[in-house]
Amino acid sequence: MSLVDLPRYEFARPATLDETCAMLAEREAKREKTVLLAGGTDFMVQVSQGKLASDPLPLVVDIGRLDELRGVRLDGSRLRIGAAVTYLELQRDPIVREYAPLVAQMTHDIGGPTIQARGTLGGNLATASPAGDGIAAIAAYDPIIEVQSVRGRRRIPMAELQTGYKATTRAGDELIVAIELPLPAHGAAWCWRKVGTRLAQAISKVALGAVAEVSGGKVGRIGLAIASVGPTTSLLPRTRALVTATPLANLTAATVDAVVAEDVSPIDDVRSTREYRVHTAKAVVRGFLRELGAPV
Template sequence: MTALEPPLTAPRSLVEAYRLLAAELWRPIAGGTDLMVQLTGELGEPPQRLLDLWRIDELRGIVHDGEAIVIGALTTYTELRRSPVVAEFLPALTEAAATIGAAQIQNRGTVGGNVANASPAGDTLPIWLATDAAIILGSARGERAVPAAEFWPAYRRTARADDELVLGVRVPLAADRQVRFRKVGTRRAQAISKVVIAIAWRAPDDGRGATWTDVRVALGSVAATPIRASATEAALDGAVPDAATADRAMAALMAEIHPIDDVRSTADYRRTVAGRVLHRLVRDEGGW
């Protein structure tokens, strides 16, 4: 057996998966689009044994329960794009799913994998932060919901314990809430984000230009973890989306984030583009 062929088992139920995870350390694998590139060991310690989740149907499905939409961990980006529930209640997620990888990745990559992989460039993560979503975890010890704001405490770390699985994401619905998603990469497909932003706010549904409240601004690829930009939120909260607000929010965001230089981009580019994208978004919403 080589490092490229770690032992794999494929339980058919959560109970069976929980039993295995309680007894030994297993590395879950869903679509494998992140994990397969780690099997060579070039990117850190390769997994010793794999727990294939693909046959656990309890991890599938997108449900609207009146107060929230709950997205199963094994939901693929293709399923998100095709979901009428997501299109109706969280169209920004439909849009985000369309920007991830290309068709092959969208058919195989999952929401649970994006969440558990904890890349600061994971494109759905700012959406979960902006919508006050909770990550649902389960194990033989029971289930718990961790607010997205607490789920990624440090670079590539999560609140998940070794014996837990990500069961899904619960996105609470809020009256009059708007959510927007913007991603900047080298090209329109197969591009890891240089900057990704999700923004949410509440405003009466009476046309453009109304006062924004409960503003959330979340970003990826500008810090070691996906982040909320609280000073920028304060600059937008209680304001109307006019030119002065856009200028203020852009300045606040550019002062608040401290991205790094890396192979994909420079810190300066990321800071400037994040500010400009937010400015443009406010302008579009203000209709000026």
């Protein structure tokens, strides 16, 4: 879109989280639309292509620099990641690399370096695309998503965040402040597996984030999440239940495949087919279980 055609969006850069919440509350009360802007990697494409609903024009609020949304903190067995921390910052953060290696590994497969420098987990969660790689990676940890508004702070379990395609339970006056990962035991098994036309830039056909604690041939805690196999990030509840209820040695490829097939509901689209995605979802889950010692 040429500059001449660019709609005259209003733009605000509040200095604090409180100021941002007050602004959102006021807009919401008047039923006026607001767009929260962090890294802009999705939003700016929509603006440039004229795909953003512009009648009425939303207020664009820059939250990328808010201190309250920045930084990574380890708090006992919980890792707290600010919603506006970039993928590049996660990639280079020694705490993330040590305690949440799956998250650090995932960042390498998001776009290319210039996208990693701008994109954020908060943005990925708010956009709530089922193809969001960042969501699949953190969802393996069963995180809590912290949202804030003038009404206070609310903690949303990952399983209760997404309600449908690009839809979440976050209210219009709430913004995502942080992601809290309840960490598995240090040294727990993990895997990140993205399948796309290429690793850089490509949007996933299937992407698996997985963590597991294994002891005495049995899986205690397991977290599995797959992107691009349904309207929301798939958390594979039936597969998790099977794996924790069955000694690894007793798992078979057939039983695993059957529950994975029940857990995913992909579609045919421009990037892949339903058939390929179901096949690949089974394959990546079995690949992880093989690493844990299952004969699948």
